[in-house]
Amino acid sequence: MxxxxxxxxxxxxxxxxxxxxxxxxxxxxxxxxxxxxxxxxxxxxxxxxxxxxxxxxxxxxxxxxxxxxxxxxxxxxxxxxxxxxxxxxxxxxxxxxxxxxxxxxxxxxxxxxxxxxxxxxxxxxxxxxxxxxxxxxxxxxSQFDAQVEKVMLSRRSAEARVAAFIVQISERLKLRGYSDTEFRLSMSREEIGNHLGIAHETVSRIFHHFQALDIVEVRTKRLKILDKKKLFGFLH
Incomplete structure (x- = not known):
């Protein structure tokens, strides 16, 4: 063995x-x-x-x-x-x-x-x-609390939903001991859009928008957070 x-x-x-x-x-x-x-x-x-x-x-x-x-x-x-x-x-x-x-x-x-x-x-x-x-x-x-947060988030803009999704994944990965600024998203754009209640084209557009603002860097499924302060700004 x-x-x-x-x-x-x-x-x-x-x-x-x-x-x-x-x-x-x-x-x-x-x-x-x-x-x-x-x-x-x-x-x-x-x-x-x-x-x-x-x-x-x-x-x-x-x-x-x-x-x-x-x-x-x-x-x-x-x-x-x-x-x-x-x-x-x-x-x-x-x-x-x-x-x-x-x-x-x-x-x-x-x-x-x-x-x-x-x-x-x-x-x-x-x-x-x-x-x-x-x-x-x-x-x-704790899972119930997460679902309540999701319902509240559904009333926010598409940009706020995507920003919150990135922040949530980042924080959960940090809790696991992994990098909270650079990680791989195992889910597709279609799956992210489905989860957030927006079209997958909108998810891709917002990723490109965040990238143009130097908030994140996206390479296929790899995502790197460049400016957390700006990212959190979409949540307020």
Whole structure:
């Protein structure tokens, strides 16, 4: 077995580099030891493959370890609506809790590796592990807060929406320990436009406009923030 495979097989909740972002955040070290025994790790999906489908039974919470995904729903005409983009260390699956069936579909934007906490283990951990239920509730509430912000943003100009999107991705990447000024956008212009409620041509036009103002530098899917102050200026 190669050293790479050995390294991957040795990764647990205790030594994962996303520990502070994932479910273990807020738990005691002893509690994390209980969690690692029930989490299913190293689940792989390729670009375009579903992590779960709308209508499928709720089988637990998913935490992305690498790669990114989109969470999508469908309107009454069957058109795809992108609810959110999910980055490593972030959780999926809360859309299936209330009805015990998912009302969204989660699709990999690139190759993803994720951990899965089965439904039956959630109740046991909530009862036996101090703080686990509270941490899980906090994570679900933070996603709700993000959706509220998205609704408020939908009333803003297209420039403000794109600026807010760039800032949000930047801040989330910074939280993961990556550069917050230069990064790759795994989603297409069409997907960004879908998520923000504007045409993909408008997204491209605004990117070019920001580039002309020396706010960002865009090369295909690579984006570099040149002037954060000007970028934040579109949010006020």
């Amino acid at each position: 190669s050293n790479t495979l050995l390294a991957k097989s040795a990764i647990t909740c205790e030594n994962c580099n996303l520990e502070r972002l994932c479910i273990p955040k807020g738990l005691k070290r002893s509690d994390i030891g209980d969690l690692k025994l029930v989490v299913n790790r190293n689940n792989i999906r390729q670009k375009g493959e579903a992590i779960y489908h709308a209508g499928s039974p709720f089988r637990g919470i998913v935490a992305l370890r690498s790669g990114s995904a989109k969470l999508l729903s469908f309107d009454r005409n069957g058109n795809e609506v992108i609810v959110d983009f999910i980055l490593p260390g972030e959780l999926l699956g809360f859309d299936g809790v209330s009805l015990q069936a998912h009302n969204c579909t989660a699709v990999a934007l690139e190759t993803v590796n994720f951990c899965h906490l089965p439904t039956q283990q959630i109740a046991a951990l909530s009862a036996n592990t101090p703080g686990f239920y509270q941490v899980l509730l906090q994570r679900s509430c």
